[in-house]
Amino acid sequence: MTEIILKGHKVAKGKAQGEALVSKSPISFLGGVNSDTGIIVEQGHELEGMSVADKILIFPIGKGSTGGSYKIYELACNNKAPRAIINLRADPVVAVGAIMGSIPMMDKPEQDPFEIIKTGDFVEVDADQGIVRARSKSS
């Protein structure tokens, strides 16, 4: 089993590990994700119907209204939040929500995570050290 190490930048402190859920398209937490269930409800979204709960959620950037921060916090209060978030570039709405919900978050990875990490892979995030370890499910 190959382990790949990815370096990046800490947005919200903490460590987490779990299964990756990867979206190549942006996610809006206000209106796009049900904060009671963690399920992505945006029509036509590539992850529509999947739950972000307890996942290492990897997506390029957040989108939509500033109300999204409170929705991420609500997910955390409902125990339906991702265990960690990795973005290509953090936007303030997601960053603020992750801090509020104490969800470890990183951005600016040195390599393209979409090339390396697939949905279902096992991923460890250490935001404090700025390190992501990924183990491919298939190899």
Added chain:
Amino acid sequence: MRFTKKEEEMLDGKYGAAVQKSIELLVAVGECYSAERFVEVGSAHLSCANPVSAGKGGTRFIKEMAEKGGKFAVPTTTNPASLDPWTWREMGFSERLYREQLSVSNAIAEMGGFVCNTCTPYLIGHVPRVRENISWSESSAVIYANSVLGSRTNREGAPSALAAGLTGRTPAYGYHLAENRHGKLKIIVNGTLLKGATDYATLGYFGGKIAQDRVPIFTGIPQSVSLHELKYLGAALATSGTVGLFHVVGVTPEAPTEGIASGHKKIGSSDTFEFTLKELKETEESISKIGPEEIDLVILGCPHASIEQIKEYIEVLSERRVKDKVEIWILVSNMIKKYAENIGYAKRIESTGAKLVSDTCPSPMPGGFFKSRGYRAVATDSPKMAYYASTTQDVPCHYGSLDKFVDVVTKRI
């Protein structure tokens, strides 16, 4: 980001868990915008200070900050509530909503906040100085503070304004930096067309669509423009666009001349626009979705009305009586309502059948409240109200100044 000793101590938790969480949140925002440092803020203004806009998550976060012992480091005021806390029962709101609102307001008061429930804190004594850094949410208050008062704030979201209130800090980026405050496009206005706040709002709605998130410079607006006309201009700019700052040459503090307003950069012809009778008519028609005949509720005062606006409404409504099956609300802060009571304006409003409704607006009211009360069509003199009443309460809106549709909603006595 670089931190001062005190900011390091905040991050280390020396000032408690609420301050620590707040400054962590502000660091994250700062890093998203590549800020190099914090600036100290003189005040904060909080949107979503109600259970509907904050939702379960926001309500819980506000209470958690209070439980963790958070105290505001700077004067901090609050945006409208989900109901009028003085007349909620007769207006048909539930006791449950009243209790929920009270619990949010109490948490903010416990942290030392000034619970004033208004989008116009600047009308009731919360008036930041020229060049003072502040952290305000509520787009219409942000644009007023930046443009009319010359203070400096970004368009904050509710959590970042709360965090700034608790720490007295905000990251130095955007409108806090002088170089980002220059105008990028010019709108040449035929000022003689503008007859009252609603026309200024129509101009703002036109300008916001063009400017999007850029800073517009207006020329041709007369020096006699009133503060509430500038308030309506700004609120509309922030409704159709994400404009956070505008300049009016010869009027607003950062625009003594066009050159100073633009930072002495030439604005090309592709960024120069005209506002004439044609644009005024077309924009007004585009905002108004229905005719005035169908109206059962008139909502005036968005942003919350000033005492001068109440006087103007009294003049239009004098010797008239609101028709049966129609209601007229004039939205105000409670302090302006008390002022109106003290100088006899409230009685004059009441004698026409119209109402001063304080501390609230349709946007933070529960969705579906209008329909449950039988309000099916609204008329308003503000494009911001037309937008939010139709999106949050799902009712169509007529748009125009009160004097133009007063015959439809009142009868002479």
